[in-house]
Amino acid sequence: MVVGAAIIVDGRVLACERSAPPEVAGRWEFPGGKVEPGEIETDALIRECAEELGVRVEIGARLGRDVRMAHGRSVLRVYVARLLDGEQPKALEHSELRWLAADELDSVPWLPADVPIVAALRPRLGGS
Numbered sequence: 001m002v003v004g005a006a007i008i009v010d011g012r013v014l015a016c017e018r019s020a021p022p023e024v025a026g027r028w029e030f031p032g033g034k035v036e037p038g039e040i041e042t043d044a045l046i047r048e049c050a051e052e053l054g055v056r057v058e059i060g061a062r063l064g065r066d067v068r069m070a071h072g073r074s075v076l077r078v079y080v081a082r083l084l085d086g087e088q089p090k091a092l093e094h095s096e097l098r099w100l101a102a103d104e105l106d107s108v109p110w111l112p113a114d115v116p117i118v119a120a121l122r123p124r125l126g127g128s
């Protein structure tokens with residue numbers, strides 16, 4: 001299971017550009033990663049947001065559906081997340097971070113598994 005966080009602030013979502021590995025570098029994603037054995041999904045997301053962005057987050061509802069990834073061995077599940085007061089994400093592992101409004105969601109090349117989840121996100125950001 002791979003979990004991702006759709007961090008939303010003022011109608012914009014945080015999109016993150018992968019720096020590695022080469023096959024996916026330059027593609028955009030939600031911050032997150034693999035759930036470790038024995039870990040619960042929301043704890044994995046809190047850990048990954050701290051590691052990748054240096055921020056503390058509160059995890060909310062599921063967003064969109066589970067998406068089976070390439071080889072079919074793993075599944076991507078995304079949750080809405082909120083930054084705790086005063087937290088500012090930093091690109092500790094990504095090459096770039098951008099806050100995207102509904103009409104900017106298509107301006108970056110998302111990883112393929114993220115596309116249906118981004119579609120589910122659009123109305124939540126105030127887009128049609």
Ligand SMILES: Nc1nc2c([nH]c(=O)n2[C@H]2C[C@H](O)[C@@H](COP(=O)(O)OP(=O)(O)OP(=O)(O)O)O2)c(=O)[nH]1
Pocket residue numbers: 002003004024028029030031032033034035069076111112113114
């Ligand atoms: N974090 C994240 N990974 C995604 C998304 N969409 C998507 O296809 N993936 C894929 C890319 C990777 O193959 C896999 C997640 O791997 P990762 O490298 O981020 O996970 P991790 O931090 O636990 O990695 P590692 O410690 O094993 O290196 O899921 C997404 O929105 N967020």
